[in-house]
Amino acid sequence: MHCYVYFKAHLNNQTAVLQCLTRLQTSLRQLGLKPEVQKRPNAHDGIETWMEIYRDIPEDFEETLAKTVSQSGLYSHIIGKRHLEYFVTVTV
Secondary structure, X not given: OEEXXXXXXXXXXXXXXXXXXXXXXXXXXXXXXXXXXXXXXOOEOOEEEEEEEEOOOOOOHHHHHHXXXXXXXXXXXXXXXXXXXXXXXXXX
């Protein structure tokens, strides 16, 4: 299963968001995960949309992620909530 997380942040908070995401990603890599970060190419009205991608996640991932995000300081730089979506690979 894969987890996709998106959130919004003010463009002027980009440096702080990147610092928090670096801390978050470093912590998760130490747990054996290989996270990716993307963002939309253009801000809209000074707001950016960010995407975290986590592939092949363990069963307790959501709890681990919540704890790690809290420790990273990311919550203080985002607008609204982080949205988690889960997908599984389908063989066709």
